[in-house]
Amino acid sequence: MTTPLKNTKVITANRLIDGDAVWLGTNGQWLDRVDNALVIESKEQLEAQMVIAMKSDADNYVVEPYDIDVNVESGKVVPTKFREVIRTKGPTVRTDLGKQGDFQAHAA
Amino acid sequence: MYRYDEFDKEFVSKRVAQFREQVERRVSGELSEDNFKPLRLMNGVYLQLHAYMLRVAVPYGTLSSKQMRKLAHIAKKYDRDYGHFTTRQNIQYNWPKLSDIPDILEELAEVEMHAIQTSGNCIRNVTTDHFAGAAKDEIADPRPYAEILRQWSSIHPEFSFLPRKFKIAVTGAPNDRAAIQFHDIGLEVKKDAAGRIGFAFYVGGGQGRTPMIAKLINEFVPQEDLLSYTEAILRVYNLYGRRDNKYKARIKILVHEAGIDKIREDVAAEFARIKDSVLKLPDEDVTAIEAYFAAPEFKELPNVSTAFEQAKVRDAGFKTWVEQNVTEHAKVGYGIVTISVKKPGDAPGDASSAQMNVMADLGEKYSFDELRISHEQNVVLPHVALDDLEAVYKALVEADLATSNAGLISDMIACPGLDYCALATARSIPVAQSLATKFEDDERQRDIGPLKLKISGCINACGHHHVGHIGILGVDRKGEELYQITLGGSADEQASVGQILGPGFPSDKVDDAIETIVETYLQNRTSKDEAFIDAYRRLGAEPFKQALYG
Known part of the structure; x- marks a missing residue:
């Protein structure tokens, strides 16, 4: 028996060495993109995943993990807050920078 | 230097x-x-x-x-x-x-630079007039005093863990270009009746969530007591400043809650105790520091430069740029160049490495190897001969740095906002870009005249919206970016905090709202000589409220 969350969530942090935004995937891996982040649906799952995230913090891989509300739209994970959307992409005023810039560079 | x-x-x-x-x-x-x-x-x-x-x-x-x-x-x-x-x-x-x-x-x-004390609850980088050492209205170059304060405050053991950050600004001119009344301590260089240099001390100014204009705590502190009086203020603050509540920890709150008279009394008592200590500034020490800021070896030039006058006739763009971005210099035959880092459509204050290199070259070749960064997010070449202005302008055109908007509506201050900043609640840069583009027409913005438009992406007010003639504050309202407008702020010697006009606007309505405010000003000004801020002070908020909200 699990307690469903009001909003589905993912866990995010910044990577210690370069400050890059990262999201927690399955098996405790941190991902550079939100797309395949582990979507958490219950309170119990959130608690368990936060333990994993905090271990990464203690292991000095990420800094100060926290959870954010997300929706899954057409199979894509989309944060509900604009601040978090910006973290998944990069500055809205410089689409050549951040994650969106990396994508452009790879596509070129 | x-x-x-x-x-x-x-x-x-x-x-x-x-x-x-x-x-x-x-x-x-x-x-x-x-x-x-x-x-x-x-x-x-x-x-x-x-x-x-x-x-x-x-x-x-x-x-x-x-x-x-x-x-x-x-x-x-x-x-x-x-x-x-x-x-x-x-x-x-x-x-x-x-x-x-x-x-x-x-x-x-x-290259003798660092990042020490640019953050944390310590005394931050001392700021000053970006026209220092060049301005015609200057009583004394404020930078030697800023440098003395820098040396005194760097890793000062007693003041490395203050209740909150502490900012000091110094102006050497009565026309305040350093916003001293919005600093924890603001200093104005003055001369007494005997011609001795000293300082008017202001204390308890600041912006953020509780904007306050600094109070005059001492009309004249002699030069020799600069450090002991400053230390006395810091000691009173360090002792009584609140450490229990981050939002009430700045000295402005202490001054507000205790009252300026009580603070003045406490500072005077501490000052009396320490004024004859090692902090006393001997004249020879000041002279030694001043030598580092000695005026460059200016040439004796005529009042009128024929080459310069002819270039203005030849090139209308150059003429406009000179009228807007070149300020009269204390030395005949020279000008102070403001390089606008505010090209409409670009992020205010952002410069590429190529642009920085161009500015460095121009500083070396035409401005005695000196550049300044202004608190308005522009770069200044403080000492350019009038004969050289055309060459400087041409180089700036090539580098996309020749926007003729210094002091005009498109010369906006903007913080990084939600595009970069972890504290921000709304974006600043795209709103600034859109407004600057809307008002980019030279003729129109010059007709509007001097107007300080400033935007912050949160209540911390890094974009100085409180002191904008028109200020914009971005907030988050249930997930939507909303922009509150304030009018009547001013950071100069006639310091004032802008007043909120009414309910905020979504981002796509901000341009129209500012246009309405500007049009209301244009329709109501007594003449072109009445600047926006003067018209607002005469008219009050009502006509602008009526025009915006009906």
Whole structure:
């Protein structure tokens, strides 16, 4: 028996060495993109995943993990807050920078 | 210009080595984030939305061409090929890797620069008039005093863990271009009846969530007591400033709650105790520091430059740029050039490494190797001969830096906002870009006249919206970016805090709202000579409210 969350969530942090935004995937891996982040649906799952995230913090891989509300739209994970959307992409005023810039560079 | 002495060199090199070791200990896990955070902040390193951010001090906004080239080099080698000039006369890099920052600091130390005390609850980079040493209305160059304060405040053991950050600004001119009344301590250089130099001390000013205009605490403190009186203020603040509530910890709250008379009394008592201590400033020490800021070897030039006058006739764009971006210099035959880093459509205050290199070259060739960063996020060449202005202008045109908008509506101050900043609640840059583009027509914005438009992406007010003639504050209302408009703020000697006009506007309605305000001003001004702020002071908010909200 699990307690469903009001909003589905993912866990995010910044990577210690370069400050890059990262999201927690399955098996405790941190991902550079939100797309395949582990979507958490219950309170119990959130608690368990936060333990994993905090271990990464203690292991000095990420800094100060926290959870954010997300929706899954057409199979894509989309944060509900604009601040978090910006973290998944990069500055809205410089689409050549951040994650969106990396994508452009790879596509070129 | 000030040069590091042996103490500065040793101190900065040691700090770089210390920070390198601290980063290594953090990465190895020897230091936790809780332990490391205050250390990185004391070295100007923040963690923002996408990456770390490094804030580098430009003491009192003055730098040499070599230093500007180093800033460009760092942008290119370690960052994303640009830097952001800030309202504290500093530069910020938005993308450095933590592992690269010790190397960056080492490179900065090579040109006598650092990031120490650009963050944390300490005395921050002392700021001053960006026209210092060149302005016609100046009583004395404020930079020697800013430098004396820098030396005194650098790693001052008693003031390294204050209740909150502490900002000092100095103006050497009665026309305040350094916004001294919005600083924790504001100093105005003055002369008494006997011609002695001293300072009017203002205390308790600031912006943020509780904007306050500083109170005059002492009309005239003689030069020799500069440090002891400043230390007395810091001691009273350090003792009584609130440490229990971050939002009430600035000295402005202490001054507001205790009252300026009580603070004046306490400061006077402490000052009486320490005024004859080692802090007394001997004239010869001041003279020694002043020598570092001696005026360059100006040529004796005629009042009128024929080449300059002919160029203005030949090139209308040059004429407009001169009228808008060149200020009269104290020395006949020279001008002060404001390089606008506010091209409409670009992020205010952002310059590429290529642009920084161009500005460095121009500073070296035409301005006695000196540049300034203004708190309005522009770059200044303080000493350019009128004969050379056309060559400077042409080089700036090539580098996309010749926008003729200094002091006009499109010369907006904007903080990084939600596009970069972890504290922001709304975006600033795209709103600023849209407004600057809307008002970019030279003829129209020059018809509108002097107008300070400033935007912040949160209540911390890094974009100085409280002191904008028109201020814009971005907030988050249930997930939507909403922009509140204030009118009537001013950061100069007639300091005032802008008043909120009414309910906020969504981002796509801000342009129209500002247009309505500007049109209301144009329809109601007595003549073209009545500037926006003067018209607002005469009319009050009502006509603008009526026009906006009906």
